[in-house]
Amino acid sequence: MTRLRSRIRRIADHSGSRYLFIGGISFLIDIGLLALFHEALAWPLWLATATAFLASFVFNYCLQRAFSFGSQGAHGNTLAKYVTLLAFNTLATIGIVALLDLTDFGWGTGKIVATVVTTAWNYAAYRYWVFAPARPSRN
Numbered sequence: 001m002t003r004l005r006s007r008i009r010r011i012a013d014h015s016g017s018r019y020l021f022i023g024g025i026s027f028l029i030d031i032g033l034l035a036l037f038h039e040a041l042a043w044p045l046w047l048a049t050a051t052a053f054l055a056s057f058v059f060n061y062c063l064q065r066a067f068s069f070g071s072q073g074a075h076g077n078t079l080a081k082y083v084t085l086l087a088f089n090t091l092a093t094i095g096i097v098a099l100l101d102l103t104d105f106g107w108g109t110g111k112i113v114a115t116v117v118t119t120a121w122n123y124a125a126y127r128y129w130v131f132a133p134a135r136p137s138r139n
Contacts, residue, residue, distance in 0.1 A: 023064075026060040027115050032052075033055050034053075037051055045101060049098075085129075092114065093114040
């Protein structure tokens with residue numbers, strides 16, 4: 001039993017596990033808003049996709065910074081990097097969703113594919129660039 005608890009603790013303590021957990025919640029917020037905006041409110045797909053994606057920004061940034069990566073970096077610096085990555089991800093997400101919406105798969109599958117693709121590169125970007133520990137200065 002102690003060994004099992006130790007393994008569970010090791011998994012929970014890993015930044016990758018926390019990243020995926022927060023990312024999963026962010027995805028639910030994102031796709032829920034996308035469905036609301038596009039299906040219920042009849043917004044154009046590109047606008048609904050971008051708005052929903054950007055709306056999950058504050059939640060995801062704050063929790064990834066504090067909970068997943070424990071960043072101690074200056075807020076302005078990490079936020080600038082995050083916004084740069086966010087802009088790239090937004091354009092990639094809009095493109096993927098729009099392209100797959102032209103097929104029989106539809107926008108929902110497009111959103112899932114976009115999420116899988118951006119999740120893969122975001123973990124590395126978050127860990128080694130956006131929320132990377134500060135390097136000691138050389139004197």
